[in-house]
Amino acid sequence: MAAEAAEQRGNGVVRVLLVDDHPLFRAGLRAALESDAGVTVVGEAELAGQVPAAVEQHDPDLVVMDLTLPDASGLDATRQLAARRPQLPVLMLTMADDDGSLLAALQAGARGYLVKGAGREEVLHAVRTVAAGGAVFGADIAARITALLAGSRLRDAGRLFPALTAREAEVLDLVARGLDNHRIARELFVAEKTVRNHVTHIFEKLNVATRAEAVARARDMGLGDTGG
Known part of the structure; x- marks a missing residue:
C-alpha cells in the first residue's frame, strides 16, 4: 500500500477518500473523479465513525466529506481529522446550501x-486545488464568505439557522449560553412549557437528539457568547 501510494503521488495522482452514506451517489462520484487520470478513489466510508480507520488504511491526499451522515455530522468527522491529521484537507460536498452549514x-x-449538483469539471478542479493546499468554494458560495467571516452576521441566529423562527433562534442562543428551560422562561417572560415546546422544535429542525448537540451546533455559529 505504501509503495503504491508513493508511486501514485510521484506521478501526480491525487488519492481521494469518499465519505457519503448514499451508495449510488458514491458510485457516480467515483466514476466522475476517476474519469480524470490524475485522480484515484482509494477508499470509501458511509459513517463518520469509519473515517479515522479508513484514513489510516488508505492514506488519502484528500477527503471528500458529506455534511450529513447517519451516525454523526460530517462536521464532527472534519474536526477530528483537523485535530489528528491537520495536513489532510477536507472538501465538503453536500446538499446544504445555508450560511450556517457553510x-x-x-x-x-x-x-x-x-453543493451537490456541481458539475464534473467543478468537482475535479476543487479536488485538485484543495489537495494541492488551496481552498475552493462554489461560485455562488464564495461571495458570501467575506460577509460571514466579518462577524456582523455571526450572532444572527435567524440567518444562520433559517429553518428556525425568530423566537426559536432566540431560545437557541439562550440554550447555547447555558441557561436551562426555567431560566429561559424567566428571561423571555413566557411559560416554561412554551420553552420546552420551542426546544423540541429546535431539536427537530436542527436534526439533533440532545441539548448538548444543539449547544455544539449553536456555538459553532458563534452563538451563546456572553462576551466574557
Whole structure:
C-alpha cells in the first residue's frame, strides 16, 4: 500500500477518500473523479465513525466529506481529522446550501465547500486545488464568505439557522449560553412549557437528539457568547 501510494503521488495522482452514506451517489462520484487520470478513489466510508480507520488504511491526499451522515455530522468527522491529521484537507460536498452549514464547515477546518449538483469539471478542479493546499468554494458560495467571516452576521441566529423562527433562534442562543428551560422562561417572560415546546422544535429542525448537540451546533455559529 505504501509503495503504491508513493508511486501514485510521484506521478501526480491525487488519492481521494469518499465519505457519503448514499451508495449510488458514491458510485457516480467515483466514476466522475476517476474519469480524470490524475485522480484515484482509494477508499470509501458511509459513517463518520469509519473515517479515522479508513484514513489510516488508505492514506488519502484528500477527503471528500458529506455534511450529513447517519451516525454523526460530517462536521464532527472534519474536526477530528483537523485535530489528528491537520495536513489532510477536507472538501465538503453536500446538499446544504445555508450560511450556517457553510460557516460551520469553515470553522471545523474544511478547505473547500461545494453543493451537490456541481458539475464534473467543478468537482475535479476543487479536488485538485484543495489537495494541492488551496481552498475552493462554489461560485455562488464564495461571495458570501467575506460577509460571514466579518462577524456582523455571526450572532444572527435567524440567518444562520433559517429553518428556525425568530423566537426559536432566540431560545437557541439562550440554550447555547447555558441557561436551562426555567431560566429561559424567566428571561423571555413566557411559560416554561412554551420553552420546552420551542426546544423540541429546535431539536427537530436542527436534526439533533440532545441539548448538548444543539449547544455544539449553536456555538459553532458563534452563538451563546456572553462576551466574557
